[in-house]
Amino acid sequence: MRHKRLAKKFGRSPEHREQLMRMLCAALVIHDSITTTLKKAKQARRDAEKLVTLARKGTLAARRLAAARLRSPEAVKRLFDVVVPAQAGRNGGYTRITKLGTRRGDATEMAVLEWVLPAEAPAAQPAEAPAESAQ
Numbered sequence: 001m002r003h004k005r006l007a008k009k010f011g012r013s014p015e016h017r018e019q020l021m022r023m024l025c026a027a028l029v030i031h032d033s034i035t036t037t038l039k040k041a042k043q044a045r046r047d048a049e050k051l052v053t054l055a056r057k058g059t060l061a062a063r064r065l066a067a068a069r070l071r072s073p074e075a076v077k078r079l080f081d082v083v084v085p086a087q088a089g090r091n092g093g094y095t096r097i098t099k100l101g102t103r104r105g106d107a108t109e110m111a112v113l114e115w116v117l118p119a120e121a122p123a124a125q126p127a128e129a130p131a132e133s134a135q
Contacts, residue, residue, distance in 0.1 A: 039109075
């Protein structure tokens with residue numbers, strides 16, 4: 001019996017399943033939305049929301065734990081610099097799952113996993129022009 005077991009197995013070994021969730025979370029952080037099966041989206045949402053909660057601490061230890069989970073320096077940087085500031089006013093519920101219908105090949109339920117508040121890249125600061133002296 002599977003009483004109180006939250007995680008799905010997806011027909012994979014534990015190592016493969018863990019790597020799949022890391023890859024989905026990193027893709028969500030980098031691309032802001034991903035299209036996957038509904039069950040994978042629900043599982044990835046749990047991991048992604050835990051990452052945002054961890055990253056909101058902003059400490060070096062939190063950054064190292066996120067780096068260990070994501071395994072992508074680009075994703076870690078974007079998580080701390082772009083995603084967390086966009087989710088600043090929220091106490092949870094950082095992601096949204098939108099159902100897309102069934103996939104044509106095998107009739108699997110598909111979904112889009114995305115951030116509730118879109119993460120916008122910080123605008124590049126223009127170089128300040130030197131003040132011209134009045135003559």
